[in-house]
Amino acid sequence: xxxxxxxxxxxxxxxxxxxxxxxxxxxxxxxxxxxxxxxxxxxxxxxxxxxxxxxxxxxxxxxxxxxxxxxxxxxxxxxxxxxxxxxxxxxxxxxxxxxxxxxxxxxxxxxxxxxxxxxxxxxxxxxxxxxxxxxxxxxxxxxxxxxxxxxxxxxxxxxxxxxxxxxxxxxxxxxxxxxxxxxxxxxxxxxxxxxxxxxxxxxxxxxxxxxxxxxxxxxxxxxxxxxxxxxxxxxxxxxxxxxxxxxxxxxxxxxxxxxxxxxxxxxxxxxxxxxxxxxxxxxxxxxxxxxxxxxxxxxxxxxxxxxxxxxxxxxxxxxxxxxxxxxxxxxxxxxxxxxxxxxxxxxxxxxxxxxxxxxxxxxxxxxxxxxxxxxxxxxxxxxxxxxxxxxxxxxxxxxxxxxxxxxxxxxxxxxxxxxxxxxxxxxxxxxxxxxxxxxxxxxxxxxxxxxxxxxxxxxxxxxxxxxxxxxxxxxxxxxxxxxxxxxxxxxxxxxxxxxxxxxxxxxxxxxxxxxxxxxxxxxxxxxxxxxxxxxxxxxxxxxxxxxxxxxxxxxxxxxxxxxxxxxxxxxxxxxxxxxxxxxxxxxxxxxxxxxxxxxxxxxxxxxxxxxxxxxxxxxxxxxxxxxxxxxxxxxxxxxxxxxxx
Ligand SMILES: Nc1ncnc2c1ncn2[C@@H]1O[C@H](COP(=O)(O)OP(=O)(O)O)[C@@H](O)[C@H]1O
Ligand SMILES: C=C(OP(=O)(O)O)C(=O)O
Ligand SMILES: [Ca+2]
Ligand SMILES: [Mn+2]
Numbered sequence: 001x002x003x004x005x006x007x008x009x010x011x012x013x014x015x016x017x018x019x020x021x022x023x024x025x026x027x028x029x030x031x032x033x034x035x036x037x038x039x040x041x042x043x044x045x046x047x048x049x050x051x052x053x054x055x056x057x058x059x060x061x062x063x064x065x066x067x068x069x070x071x072x073x074x075x076x077x078x079x080x081x082x083x084x085x086x087x088x089x090x091x092x093x094x095x096x097x098x099x100x101x102x103x104x105x106x107x108x109x110x111x112x113x114x115x116x117x118x119x120x121x122x123x124x125x126x127x128x129x130x131x132x133x134x135x136x137x138x139x140x141x142x143x144x145x146x147x148x149x150x151x152x153x154x155x156x157x158x159x160x161x162x163x164x165x166x167x168x169x170x171x172x173x174x175x176x177x178x179x180x181x182x183x184x185x186x187x188x189x190x191x192x193x194x195x196x197x198x199x200x201x202x203x204x205x206x207x208x209x210x211x212x213x214x215x216x217x218x219x220x221x222x223x224x225x226x227x228x229x230x231x232x233x234x235x236x237x238x239x240x241x242x243x244x245x246x247x248x249x250x251x252x253x254x255x256x257x258x259x260x261x262x263x264x265x266x267x268x269x270x271x272x273x274x275x276x277x278x279x280x281x282x283x284x285x286x287x288x289x290x291x292x293x294x295x296x297x298x299x300x301x302x303x304x305x306x307x308x309x310x311x312x313x314x315x316x317x318x319x320x321x322x323x324x325x326x327x328x329x330x331x332x333x334x335x336x337x338x339x340x341x342x343x344x345x346x347x348x349x350x351x352x353x354x355x356x357x358x359x360x361x362x363x364x365x366x367x368x369x370x371x372x373x374x375x376x377x378x379x380x381x382x383x384x385x386x387x388x389x390x391x392x393x394x395x396x397x398x399x400x401x402x403x404x405x406x407x408x409x410x411x412x413x414x415x416x417x418x419x420x421x422x423x424x425x426x427x428x429x430x431x432x433x434x435x436x437x438x439x440x441x442x443x444x445x446x447x448x449x450x451x452x453x454x455x456x457x458x459x460x461x462x463x464x465x466x467x468x469x470x471x472x473x474x475x476x477x478x479x480x481x482x483x484x485x486x487x488x489x490x491x492x493x494x495x496x497x498x499x500x501x502x503x504x505x506x507x508x509x510x511x512x513x514x515x516x517x518x519x520x521x522x523x524x525x526x527x528x529x530x531x532x533x534x535x536x537x538x539x540x541x542x543x544x545x546x547x548x549x550x551x552x553x554x555x556x557x558x559x560x561x562x563x564x565x566x567x568x569x570x571x572x573x574x575x576x577x578x579x580x581x582x583x584x585x586x587x588x589x590x591x592x593x594x595x596x597x598x599x600x601x602x603x604x605x606x607x608x609x610x611x612x613x614x615x616x617x618x619x620x621x622x623x624x625x626x627x628x629x630x631x632x633x634x635x636x637x638x639x640x641x642x643x644x645x
Contacts, residue, residue, distance in 0.1 A: 327505030329353030343455030474531025
């Protein structure tokens, strides 16, 4: 009988003695005596993330590690109980004896002090895991996670496949009562501190009830002087990978010295809020507490909620430092000319800022300071519906290993994504690190913008494909924030729906729109930037009759803006809106430049134009009471820059 090792495998010596072919005999043998040892050889000890390999710690690192664990324990601590769970780093499935337990007694003053059962359990921290590790976590533990044939991680966001602006609440307290924009038109739905704490406790208890939580420590804003440290505590590898891609990724050195975050998100999205909690109107609540520097997410797993939630925070923090936060894409030409692309969702910020001939600074969230522009994020979040390699090659190629693909449909066997399939949602998305775009500008900063492009997807088909704007027209349209999308996928609905969203981002602004508008006007004036309105929507009739303007034409228009050739073109003025429209743009059929030409029914065109002008006027009524800037001059100019009929 051949002796075996305790694990049952054939012992090495005996294999050597057995009669096997020469090749195999001379083949190198592994330097391991057991399968476990072999597996431990497979994973080379790395340098990041801090703390996932605890046996790596040198003594001097020990103290810092302990502090970091304490900081995370404090993040997870319940405020009403003396003790939270014991916190340990690493995956519970591969827990090593050497992994240490930190039990941090809670230090803040609390209403009731009691030990809870959660104090007796472990919560494992999966701290700044790498994409590969997060893939494994997602595939092993999260239903609906798959590797698609392009290498991206396909995930499902659950019942919610878009943001829930009606469930976004902000704590109204002494600090925010006067600072923030409240009331009609404002995105800030109020809640009180107590209800926030109820939801916070709910989220923290939920997270602490789990075996493991994901913690991301990352940065926002590429401007080193105004960088914000954020911590995201979440329950899903999908959320952790999403934020890994979307926020700025710290280097190992930066992570070592991370310290205490400036802002923390508790994402307990799988767990609902309690409808009996005051202010709650559904099972979803996204709660922002500026004083506590915390956000709590309950009842939605849509990852975009975290990204846009932090954007709201920046819309509060940055203006305080005299920095303008912008819901815009941003790119830069070879000569350093920077363009901003403002627009509501679906108008083309991501698509048009991702331009093979220009450097990408960012696709969605920026700051404009005294020194120039900086991206807030470290990644892009592109729509994937009907994505094609031909039309959007850079986005197509960015969908690869590391990218999160949300809610897409793929073929069961080959895992090939069908970008035309809307079975889960029309809002399918890809989140990838910005360096996945070959001509990304790293670090993502640039000089002062030369062109400010306002994008509107006008489903009425009456806005010209491009108009040159005066400064007051730019401000009028910036404050209006117009787009019109088709009503939806429901049959029979032919009428486009106009949306007005102040500063092209009413869902994210925290102060009154006129405050951002005044800053934009001042910056554009100081730096001599030109404003443009580009209609990426319908031409030749409203939705149902006309067609969406070809992306290739829009790109030609944008090229002409960047090159400066459009600035010096020949212009004529339109009636009602008073837009300056060019008579020619290279590569674009001249007849489409004036929308009136493209409508066969001229009467219908005029009626639709007047209808839209009326909607603009009505929307602007809310703003007529506010002064913009130092004196009333700008305010008067802006009011006069709207449609006249
Ligand atoms: N003429 C056009 N200009 C810009 N985008 C267009 C145009 N025609 C179709 N599209 C499509 O519209 C969508 C624009 O969305 P996106 O760039 O993600 O907008 P945003 O980033 O502003 O939310 C993309 O799916 C793009 O392919
Ligand atoms: C993520 C979003 O951005 P956008 O649609 O502008 O790309 C969003 O609005 O939820
Ligand atoms: Ca957006
Ligand atoms: Mn976008």
